[in-house]
Amino acid sequence: MATVRAAALVRGHGRGASGAGDLAPDEDAFTLLVEAAERVLRPEAPSEVTAPVSVSVWGALPPGALEELPLALGVTSVAPRLEAGGVATFAERLAEPQPAAQLLLAVEASGSAAAVALLTGPAGEESGVEISGADGPEVFEAPGKWDSPVRLAWTLLQPPPPDGSRAVSLPGARLVLRARRLGPFAGEESWTNPSASPEGNVPGAVPVGEPDLSTVSEGAYLPAATYRENLPSRWRLEAAHCRKCGKLSFPARSACSSCGSMQELEPFPLPLRGGIIEAVTTVRPGAQPSEFDFQVQRGGAYDVLLVRLHPEVRVTLQLTGSGAASARIGDRVDTVLRRLYPMEGAWRYGRKAVPSGRSPS
Numbered sequence: 001m002a003t004v005r006a007a008a009l010v011r012g013h014g015r016g017a018s019g020a021g022d023l024a025p026d027e028d029a030f031t032l033l034v035e036a037a038e039r040v041l042r043p044e045a046p047s048e049v050t051a052p053v054s055v056s057v058w059g060a061l062p063p064g065a066l067e068e069l070p071l072a073l074g075v076t077s078v079a080p081r082l083e084a085g086g087v088a089t090f091a092e093r094l095a096e097p098q099p100a101a102q103l104l105l106a107v108e109a110s111g112s113a114a115a116v117a118l119l120t121g122p123a124g125e126e127s128g129v130e131i132s133g134a135d136g137p138e139v140f141e142a143p144g145k146w147d148s149p150v151r152l153a154w155t156l157l158q159p160p161p162p163d164g165s166r167a168v169s170l171p172g173a174r175l176v177l178r179a180r181r182l183g184p185f186a187g188e189e190s191w192t193n194p195s196a197s198p199e200g201n202v203p204g205a206v207p208v209g210e211p212d213l214s215t216v217s218e219g220a221y222l223p224a225a226t227y228r229e230n231l232p233s234r235w236r237l238e239a240a241h242c243r244k245c246g247k248l249s250f251p252a253r254s255a256c257s258s259c260g261s262m263q264e265l266e267p268f269p270l271p272l273r274g275g276i277i278e279a280v281t282t283v284r285p286g287a288q289p290s291e292f293d294f295q296v297q298r299g300g301a302y303d304v305l306l307v308r309l310h311p312e313v314r315v316t317l318q319l320t321g322s323g324a325a326s327a328r329i330g331d332r333v334d335t336v337l338r339r340l341y342p343m344e345g346a347w348r349y350g351r352k353a354v355p356s357g358r359s360p361s
């Protein structure tokens with residue numbers, strides 16, 4: 001079988017009637033899948049993973065999302081395949097020795113929302129499954145029943161019996177999958193960006209003073225063409241590094257915001273985790289930009305944060321979920337892709353902040 005190098009399972013972050021795992025208002029199958037995939041690709045630790053040469057997707061995504069997945073994940077050289085056949089084809093892919101790294105993504109976003117990502121590599125090494133978090137989805141109510149790839153993967157990700165192995169026999173598919181858990185997920189507590197400047201890009205302590213929230217206005221109408229121009233910045237927090245003057249521009253643009261050079265720019269990934277809150281403002285109902293009317297109707301007031309991601313870069317991010325005034329200056333936050341607002345008949349997506357280290361499951 002293929003060696004599973006990294007795995008992650010992400011539930012919906014809503015808290016509905018079932019108690020856990022429902023979609024939050026700003027989530028859909030696309031955001032769940034991207035969040036799961038980001039956990040295993042871990043751009044802040046590229047040495048630990050192999051860039052996938054193939055991406056396979058099981059499940060239903062919003063229109064156009066399959067084509068946009070590579071951009072959201074920063075693996076634009078790979079065209080994802082939408083797989084038919086459900087759990088049987090998912091199991092077959094896991095069981096086949098693979099010559100190179102592949103990314104298996106499965107999502108079910110109706111009812112019990114969850115997405116799973118498995119990054120696999122060539123066979124021949126010790127098999128293993130690294131799980132993300134210990135709290136599994138209670139929504140998978142019947143161990144031993146695998147009616148979706150997500151449920152099958154979840155079964156494989158369960159803590160192993162004492163001998164350290166777990167076998168899953170699939171009736172009908174004539175397959176036995178074996179996985180061995182390598183250990184609890186670790187590493188979320190720290191982040192580094194090897195491409196950063198020598199002094200590092202972990203922000204230092206922030207002096208608490210008057211918040212500068214002059215940048216919180218998001219404006220209103222955003223033409224689709226303008227939105228799409230900046231997707232690497234909006235979806236992956238990609239800045240532009242100027243080789244001429246050494247400064248960063250964010251959002252990335254065609255000319256350096258410091259020296260104006262248009263020739264020497266290179267992509268510079270800002271860290272997706274571990275930013276420090278420098279300012280907080282609560283947007284109460286009635287004060288929101290009109291594009292957020294939908295969100296306010298669903299969730300009421302929300303917090304907008306000014307977050308230091310790099311010594312040179314601060315970004316404005318909404319805090320996910322409702323419950324305003326829950327963020328404090330100096331706290332660290334991670335970022336996730338979420339739906340922002342509907343415009344021109346489609347959802348616009350961007351990154352929002354979540355408290356750092358929250359629920360790595």
Ligand SMILES: [Zn+2]
Nearest residue numbers: 242245256259
């Ligand atoms: Zn420059």
